[in-house]
Amino acid sequence: MDVLIHAVVGLHIVGIAALLGGFLTQMKAMGQGTARMTPAMLHGALTMLVTGVALVGLHQTQGDTINTIKIGVKLALLVVILGLVYVKRDEEKVESAALGTVGALTAANIFIAVLWV
Template identity: 40%
Template sequence: MELLKNILVVLHLIGWAIVLGGTLTHLRTPKIAVGVLHGALTALVTGILIVGVAEMSDDLRDPDMAKIAVKLTVALVVTALVVVGQRRPEKVTTGYLAGIAGLTAANVAVAVLWH
């Protein structure tokens, strides 16, 4: 079970890396990069699976549901921003991409700093 959780964490981090990298590389010419939606969906789905695996494990620590709620909310907002940005590319500005990148960095910070 621990191996599965670790694999999901790696995939989760790769998903967020795709979102962050894709948005930062297009700040000069604002548009949503091709793989950013796939990265956001990968991070969202693997995050949900990580919580499911953690709930099923025999670990004595229960997952912090407040932290999970915050991370899920931010992940849903990032995914929604990416979807809207792809469907309405004229709405994408440098600030729009900076918002996606900032929320992505905030989600990673919550994961690391919230104990």
């Protein structure tokens, strides 16, 4: 079971990397006003959602204690990220504020995962 959990954690990190990487590739375009939400950002956010839910389920089946407040905060941030990316995914240009919000919330999600014990 530990191997499965570690594999899902690896996939969760791949999702985070796709979301954050998609944002970082658009930073120069954001300064020029031509930024857009990339498919990698949507796929990364969806990967994070699916693997995050799977991780909670896997830990619950092992009887581990789960910090439900932390998971709830992370889920709320991810829902906002997903909403922004999904709604703006077909636009040729998105506002810098929308893209910046996605980047900031993604960074916040990472710091919550790492620093909140």
